[in-house]
Amino acid sequence: MKKKIALLLCITMTAMGIIGCGNSEESLATKGGSASKQSVVTIWHDGDDSIMQVIENGVNEALESDGILVKFEKKSGLTDQMKLYGNDEANGPDMYLYAHDSLGTFVEMGILAPLTDVIEESDYSDMLPMTIQAGNYKNTQYLLPVYFETLLFLYNKDLWEGEVPSTTEELFSYMESHTDTASGQYALVNQHSTAYNVAPFINGFGGYIINEQSVPGLNDEKTLEAIEYNKKFAALEADGDYNTVNTLFNEGKAAAIIGGPWLIAGIKEAKINYGIKSLSDFTLPNQNALSPYSGVQAIGIMKYAVENKKEALGKVLKEIANPQIGIELALNSGCAPANQISYDYTEVAKDEMIVAMRRTADTAKPMPNVPEMSVMWGPIESLLAAVNKSGQDTKEAASEYQKQAETAIQDMK
Amino acid sequence: MKLKKVRCGILLMVLNLFFILLCLLVLIPIGYAFFLSISSGNSTFQNTLWVKQVTLQNYKAILLEEPFLIWLKNSTILSVGTMGIAMGTSVSAAYAFSRFRFRGREQILKLLLVLNAFPQILSMFAIFRLFKNIHLINSYIGLILIYAGSMCIFGIWNMKGYFDTIPVEIEESAAIDGASPSQVIRKIILPLARPAIIVTAVMVLIFVWNEYLFATTFLMKADSYSLAGGLYQLQSNDYSRNWPIFSAASILTSIPILILFFCIQKYMVSGLTAGGVKG
Amino acid sequence: MKKKNGTLPWRFSLPSMVLITMIIIFPIAFTLYISFTNMNLYHWDDYRFIGMNNYIRALTKIDSGFLSAIVTTIIWTVLNMVLQIVISFFIALGLNIKGLKLGRLYKTLLMFPWAMPAYISILLWRVGMYNTEYGLLNKFITAIGLPKVEFLSENIPAFFSCMVLNLWMALPFLIMMMDGALQSVDHSYYESAKLDGAGWWARNIYITIPCIWPIIAPAIIMTTFTTFKQFDIIYLLTMQKGSLTGATLNTVITYAYQNAFVSNNYGLSSAVSIVIFGFIIFFSLFINRGIKGENI
Numbered sequence: 001m002k003k004k005i006a007l008l009l010c011i012t013m014t015a016m017g018i019i020g021c022g023n024s025e026e027s028l029a030t031k032g033g034s035a036s037k038q039s040v041v042t043i044w045h046d047g048d049d050s051i052m053q054v055i056e057n058g059v060n061e062a063l064e065s066d067g068i069l070v071k072f073e074k075k076s077g078l079t080d081q082m083k084l085y086g087n088d089e090a091n092g093p094d095m096y097l098y099a100h101d102s103l104g105t106f107v108e109m110g111i112l113a114p115l116t117d118v119i120e121e122s123d124y125s126d127m128l129p130m131t132i133q134a135g136n137y138k139n140t141q142y143l144l145p146v147y148f149e150t151l152l153f154l155y156n157k158d159l160w161e162g163e164v165p166s167t168t169e170e171l172f173s174y175m176e177s178h179t180d181t182a183s184g185q186y187a188l189v190n191q192h193s194t195a196y197n198v199a200p201f202i203n204g205f206g207g208y209i210i211n212e213q214s215v216p217g218l219n220d221e222k223t224l225e226a227i228e229y230n231k232k233f234a235a236l237e238a239d240g241d242y243n244t245v246n247t248l249f250n251e252g253k254a255a256a257i258i259g260g261p262w263l264i265a266g267i268k269e270a271k272i273n274y275g276i277k278s279l280s281d282f283t284l285p286n287q288n289a290l291s292p293y294s295g296v297q298a299i300g301i302m303k304y305a306v307e308n309k310k311e312a313l314g315k316v317l318k319e320i321a322n323p324q325i326g327i328e329l330a331l332n333s334g335c336a337p338a339n340q341i342s343y344d345y346t347e348v349a350k351d352e353m354i355v356a357m358r359r360t361a362d363t364a365k366p367m368p369n370v371p372e373m374s375v376m377w378g379p380i381e382s383l384l385a386a387v388n389k390s391g392q393d394t395k396e397a398a399s400e401y402q403k404q405a406e407t408a409i410q411d412m413k
Numbered sequence: 414m415k416l417k418k419v420r421c422g423i424l425l426m427v428l429n430l431f432f433i434l435l436c437l438l439v440l441i442p443i444g445y446a447f448f449l450s451i452s453s454g455n456s457t458f459q460n461t462l463w464v465k466q467v468t469l470q471n472y473k474a475i476l477l478e479e480p481f482l483i484w485l486k487n488s489t490i491l492s493v494g495t496m497g498i499a500m501g502t503s504v505s506a507a508y509a510f511s512r513f514r515f516r517g518r519e520q521i522l523k524l525l526l527v528l529n530a531f532p533q534i535l536s537m538f539a540i541f542r543l544f545k546n547i548h549l550i551n552s553y554i555g556l557i558l559i560y561a562g563s564m565c566i567f568g569i570w571n572m573k574g575y576f577d578t579i580p581v582e583i584e585e586s587a588a589i590d591g592a593s594p595s596q597v598i599r600k601i602i603l604p605l606a607r608p609a610i611i612v613t614a615v616m617v618l619i620f621v622w623n624e625y626l627f628a629t630t631f632l633m634k635a636d637s638y639s640l641a642g643g644l645y646q647l648q649s650n651d652y653s654r655n656w657p658i659f660s661a662a663s664i665l666t667s668i669p670i671l672i673l674f675f676c677i678q679k680y681m682v683s684g685l686t687a688g689g690v691k692g
Numbered sequence: 693m694k695k696k697n698g699t700l701p702w703r704f705s706l707p708s709m710v711l712i713t714m715i716i717i718f719p720i721a722f723t724l725y726i727s728f729t730n731m732n733l734y735h736w737d738d739y740r741f742i743g744m745n746n747y748i749r750a751l752t753k754i755d756s757g758f759l760s761a762i763v764t765t766i767i768w769t770v771l772n773m774v775l776q777i778v779i780s781f782f783i784a785l786g787l788n789i790k791g792l793k794l795g796r797l798y799k800t801l802l803m804f805p806w807a808m809p810a811y812i813s814i815l816l817w818r819v820g821m822y823n824t825e826y827g828l829l830n831k832f833i834t835a836i837g838l839p840k841v842e843f844l845s846e847n848i849p850a851f852f853s854c855m856v857l858n859l860w861m862a863l864p865f866l867i868m869m870m871d872g873a874l875q876s877v878d879h880s881y882y883e884s885a886k887l888d889g890a891g892w893w894a895r896n897i898y899i900t901i902p903c904i905w906p907i908i909a910p911a912i913i914m915t916t917f918t919t920f921k922q923f924d925i926i927y928l929l930t931m932q933k934g935s936l937t938g939a940t941l942n943t944v945i946t947y948a949y950q951n952a953f954v955s956n957n958y959g960l961s962s963a964v965s966i967v968i969f970g971f972i973i974f975f976s977l978f979i980n981r982g983i984k985g986e987n988i
Contacts, residue, residue: 076629076646083956084541084630087737091550091633105956109736184825193936239824239842241935243656247826371733375954381936389845389938411749411955412733425791432786432794436801439860442813443804445820445828502708509704518701523976528716530917530972532945535965536719538958539726543718562715565708570910571869577906578876594700608872609907616865623809641809656819663812670807675800 038067039312044093046078047297048262051333052097055146058328059319068312072097079105079374086111086302094305094313099295100134100143104371106300107137113306115141118314124321131338134296134366143298144317145338147329150294150364151200152356153277154263155256156249164256164275167283168290172233178255179236186254189245192234193384195377196293196367197258201226203291203365204284209380214372216405218383219398227387227394229284234388261353264334278356280363294364296338330354336361375408443664450661471661481662483636484643485669490553491560491628491639492621498561499617503568504610508598510569511576512584522570529566537630544631551633559627564617571616575609576602611677622670640666720969727962732955739959746963753951753964761947762971768851768943769920772858776866776919777912779859784870785896799871806864814928817857818844822929842938844930850939854925861925862915869911873904920975921945944968 045052052072059070073093075081079102085092086109106112115124115135124132127145135143155164161178165171171188178187191197195209202209207223210216217223238244238254246263248254250270257263258279267274279290299320301313319325323345326337330348336357342348343358367373383401386392453468475481509515510522540559541550549555583605584597592600603610621639628642638646644666648659727746731739783802787795805813821827822843830840843853881899890898923945930939931946942950945968952964 073633074635074646081630084538088545105733108733111736193938241819241823241825243819244823244825371956374956377933378950378954381933382931382940385845385936385938386940389842389936390940408951408955411952411960412957421791425789428786428789428792429794432792432798435783436798439802440804441828442816442820442860443808446816449820498711502711506705506708509701513701513704515701525712526913526917527973527976528712528720529914530921530976531716531720531969532921532923532965534923535723535962536716539719539722540715542722543714558711559715562711565711566716567914569708570914574907574910575876594704608875612868612872615868619806622807625809625811644809645811659812660816663808663816666809666812667804667807671800671804674803674807675796678796678799 038069039309040069040071041095041309041312041316042093043070043072043095043097043299044075044078044081045072045097046075047097048333049074051147051329051335054328054332055097055320055325058322058325059316062319062322063315066312066315068315070316078102082106082111083109087304089304092302092304094309095299095301095316097146097297097299099149099367100145100298101295101367101369101373103135103137103142103300103369105374107140107142108371111303112142113301113303115144115301115317117306118301118310119144119317119321123318126323126341127321127338128340128361130294130361130364130366131296131298134294134369135298135300137369143296143300144321145296145298146320147326147335147337148294148296148357148361149260149262149336150357150360151197151258151260151279151292152353152360153256153258153279153282154249154267155275155277156252156254157273157275159252159255160275164277166281167285168229169285171282175233175236181236181238184248184253186236186238186248188233188256188258189237189248189254190233190240190258191242191245192230192237192240193381193388194240194242195380195384196295198227198230198384199365200258200279200290200292201230201284203293204288205229205286206288210368210370210373210376210405212368212370214370214409216372216376216379216402216409218380218402218405219395224394224398227384227398230384231387231394240388261334261336261357264353276353276356278359280360289363291363291365292360293367294361295367297335298338372409372412375412376405379405379408446660447664449657450664452657471657472665474658475662475665479647479662480636480643481640481665484638484640487553487637488622488639488641491557492618494553494557495560495564495621496614496617498557499564499568500610500614502561503565503613504572504603505595505598506565507569507572507576508602511573512581522573525566525569529570533563534626537627541630550631551637553632553637556627556631559631560617560621560624564620568613568617571613572606572609575606579605607680611680615674615677618673619670622666723962723965726958727966729959731959731962732957742959746959747967749960750952750963750967753948754967757942757951758944758947761942761944764851764941765920765943765945768855768922769916772855772862772919773912773916775855775859776862776915780863780866780870783863783867784874785900787867787871788874799867802867803864805860806868810861810924811928813861814857814925817860818929818935822853844937844939847939847941850930850937850941854929854941857929858919858922858925862919866908866911866915869908870904873907874900876907877903917972917976920972923949944971 043052049072052074056070056072063070078096078098082092082096082102086106103112121141124141124144128148131145131148132141134148135141135145153164165174175187179185199209202223205222205226207220207226208217209223234240238248245254245257246259246266249257249259249263250266250272252272279292282290284290299317301317305313321339323337323339323341326339326342327345327348329335329337330342330345330351334351334353336354337343337348343354348354368376379401382404383397386397386401387394450471451467451469453466453470510518544550544555544559549558579602583601587597587601623641624639625641625645628639629646632638632642635643635646644659644662647662648655728741728743729739730742730745786792787799792798808816819827821829824830824840824842827843829843833839833841841849844850877900881903882895885895885899922943926941926943926946927949930937930941931950948961948964948968952961955961
């Protein structure tokens, strides 16, 4: 017994020693090597590996002769990781690719460098205005947009009867006559208590979750109206959980779904004969179009990286801004590129979904990128859940969660 | 006598039935994951309890396309390393707290308990700062120290309770024979307290095996993740989760623990009852 | 045994104390330090001392919401612990009955929930069990002709749903501990008790429980704290961003998280942590009474 334990300890210790040393040597080796031969640009992301692969391949091919190698690394919970590693040159990334709504947080932390430190304004002049706006915080451009995501109306052509209506009122009456919750047949499903998925209504009604002055608007007259309006849809949209609504649509139990481009792969796999309609093509009773949020996947540069790798970063960013990368993203991964020129390419122009996304880009609102937005998700979603799921009075709940949001914003300072 | 045998038989039958039902009940969620993992397609939900097309595709995908085996190796290193350090330090401490009466003993024991109640998630930031300064980020040793430190209090408390029940007379006679305190621990306490030590060691092992937050924060490269960390990284949000592969991976992750558990059970009988020493 | 061996006990416990100081005590001290500064998003690197300011703000958070969170936490802890102890005791007793040939197999199977990483189990339950549309529980309920139940949308059902999941996840540990403890009970006690004519209940109450108590008491105390600070289950089951279920169930820890930690204000949230820590110390004074009888 004693020998066994001693042996085990010995083995453990040696194993740890070897691995520990091995690790540090390895990291030293790559660092030494990179200085002399090629410079490695590390980009953190929290998205789909296959999308990043497309960008990585494209850039590395173009910059091979310059001795620059781009490496994408996936980091779950990227915001938290950036808080720990954002000013840590030894372990942190050189750049990051992430949705733009965390921009304000990172800028206030003082870890990002403006885009113009590395490239010229003219290098990104072809980008869609909405995507540029998304990467702008306090009148400084920090993010280079790569592609964007927004919500679409996806429907099953074999189940939907007649034309897809163009007003939300007609849509609602279709839902009323074609939904049977007891047997689990739905006309339209939506994540009705997720802020991102209700935003088309809130924005369309002229309400807001938080405005540019960082004032929350949960009990704003118009926001309330929108939430009330969404509530009557919610009653006919199953329980609104992502997995549920997604599966309902893929199994042909829901004729339509409001969802993002990330659903397409699963829908194709389920062999659904699907059609796409832009949310901009639905008018609300107030004659406004539904106006979803857009999430722009964009690249930001770490401050410390600019000091040492300025030139390499510039080259990488210029290459990523190249319309060719946009075209490849559109064709291979079904992403809507930020570069307008990419849409002129015939193959891209033929893609129904990409075109619908491009159309939505005109009415879509970029998610707010003020740091205060990060504390708004909790209150707004609690409000939606309280109204849609627990049957709380809208007005009452709204003032309760407005107060919660205000406290949360105060707590930040 | 005969009647008693019959009664015993009936009792055992009822007991067996009870445990079979209990196991089935407990295993429902896992069975669900298993059915998902052997079904084709990318559905989150299993509609029928039988699978139309049984496929091992998902297991193949997780084993071949993801660095599953590397993660398995990393998890093994981390858990065995942690077990070594945590047990090494806490067995002797537990012995000291159980056998010696020294000043501050009781206070320290209570203090440890309270310290253990501090939510660990709150410590992460501080540990991060500390480890950054002493360059222990991105190394297994750093992570093993974190895990060992986190489980140390548990180890001390858990084993101390058991050590208390071992009669001191045995040790005293050994001490008379000239054994040093560390010899006493190795030759007497370890074998006698085997169930407690094994239970504690397994607990430490499982803690490390299932921990993902520190693993993904303190280890930087995908190749150095542990199983739970890699799995978390691979499928962290609803939108990118492939359920069948995820289920397959989670089942594969738990199997080593179960095998281990099955194997150690015969060692869990105390040397105390086996040896027939009475207190 | 009363040994006075000078520095020996300290030498024995030194390695573990160093480890604990580094991993447990240092972070608490650091949290205390941060709680007196204004470290937040806007003062990420250039933070400075602001005295008791954060504590004044932290104390304003002790409102009706916090008080009801305390009540919930206490009910949660007590209910879970009582059920866990009782259930695991009887299961362990059953597993130790002589002649149960498949005992090892049952034991292994019962450990399965423990062998899965917690977040996987929780996801599995949320999606596979409690889901309104597709969850197995609702499948079963509708199959016997009852209407669908929304397990997580209101507080009381959500509380019990969380509790069932917690039991599922936590029982294996206590079963294992009880089982280990039962193995150590000297069988000769039972023989003599049987001769004295003690029945099954009497044997358990007068022999088994007193014999295993000193061994499992630490485990029970540890589990109590774990249950008390349980965060994952309630958070991931009912209030994860993007999949809120409508229940507004809060324990002290989830309440603090929602009210202080999402704000990225490290100064304030550290102060809140320290306040909660103070609360835990207070809470443990009660447990202390429990330990006294056991004479550590």
